[in-house]
Amino acid sequence: MFNGLPQAAESFLNSAAALASRHPRRITALVSALLLGGTGATFAVANLAPDAADLPVHTIVENIASLPVSAQMEALEANTQRLYRSEVTRSTDTADNLLKRLGIFDAQAAAFLRADPLVQQTLLGRVGRNVTVEASERNALLNLSARWSPEDDGMFKRLTVQKTASGFVSRLETLPMAASSRMASGVIASSLFASTDEARVPDAIAIQLAEIFSGDIDFHRALRKGDRFSVVYETLEGDGEPLRAGRVLSAEFVNAGKTYQAMWFQEPATATEVTASTSATHSLTKGGYYTLAGQSLRRTYLTSPLEFSRVTSGFSMRFHPILKTWRAHTGVDYGASTGTPVRSVADGIVDFAGVQNGYGNVVMVKHNSSDTTLYAHLSRINVKRGDRISQGQNLGAVGSTGYATGPHLHFEFRINGVFRDPLTIARQSETVPVAASAKPVFDKAAAQVKAQLTAAAYMLPGNAQ
Structure with missing residues (x-):
């Protein structure tokens, strides 16, 4: 018996030796074929093995103790x-x-x-x-x-x-809460809110978008089917769940084929702006939104006297029910529910606050020696003549006083008494560029923002990340 070989292997080798002694030439040819055939060797050798039925069978019996029921229940519970x-x-x-x-x-x-x-x-x-x-x-x-x-x-x-x-x-x-940033994009099909809903963008971010670009786009009147937006915004999370929308960090809006971009930026404070308790290295001034070229998006005039919201976004200009003519040649009519807040589009002084024939409750604000705005059909007036007004300050609320059969706001912009398109005036109003001392920091940030907006533009609706 060969050392270390099991009985079956020894039997196989003895059979092979006997076969070789009887047919030496055939075995030589077989070995040569095995060396050349590679994988065929397994099958050739296996055919020479003894029949499995001839192999001895051994039965082994071992007692196995079952687990206690309590242990089985614990295992199931786990x-x-x-x-x-x-x-x-x-x-x-x-x-x-x-x-x-x-x-x-x-x-x-x-x-x-x-x-x-x-x-x-x-x-x-x-x-x-x-x-x-x-x-x-x-x-x-x-x-x-x-x-x-x-x-x-x-x-x-x-x-x-x-x-x-x-x-x-x-x-x-x-x-x-922990802050993180997300990006999304969408295409306007019916309204801004319908598109932001599809892109899973919070309402607070949609409203910020409208406010950021309010100096260039009247979101009540100027939106077009096919307009596009991309946005990078901050979200505040608790245990990994979004709980509150933060600030828009950067955004792009394509309206009627024209692209508008914005980014949030805080200029480093100057030495005179740094208090004794702050570090000049880390101090920042109050931030604002700028174009990627460095121009402030805060203009002298807003394009709309109504804040953009779900309540006001679905209304359009009305046909005058009494005069039977469009009012667009003397101003703009904004449909909105009674009580909707009305704001001043710019800084100024209240020149008139009271009742006028046709206009009902009306407020007029004088912004400089030539520019005046008018807000008519109000349900209530919250200012009085002589009040100094800031841009965005509440003047009253939408109503249906005067020549009106339904609640809406009639808004006029006059220059030297001549009616002008508020959107055109807003776009032409002055802006302030970022300070020259902050421009290098701004340009570096703007390059990063441009890359973010490019990535956001490829986000499919419903996949805000």
């Missing part, structure tokens, strides 16, 4: 599935219907939510709070957490309801 689901709270939420929407069917959990003071004060009946639950595979509540940001102070609240061995417990914490 591999139990966990179910997760999220919802946003509604004003009509009760403990039962909130849990039902979350897929939780747990009478003990519902009873706790109904009775717990923290849950009653901070969750049930509150609108827009993100709620996430962890449930067992039998839809029993294990953990519930809700997050919201009540103030614009960089903090958020987190309510936690957790199941313990003795029942449910609740806890309320105040924690810092």
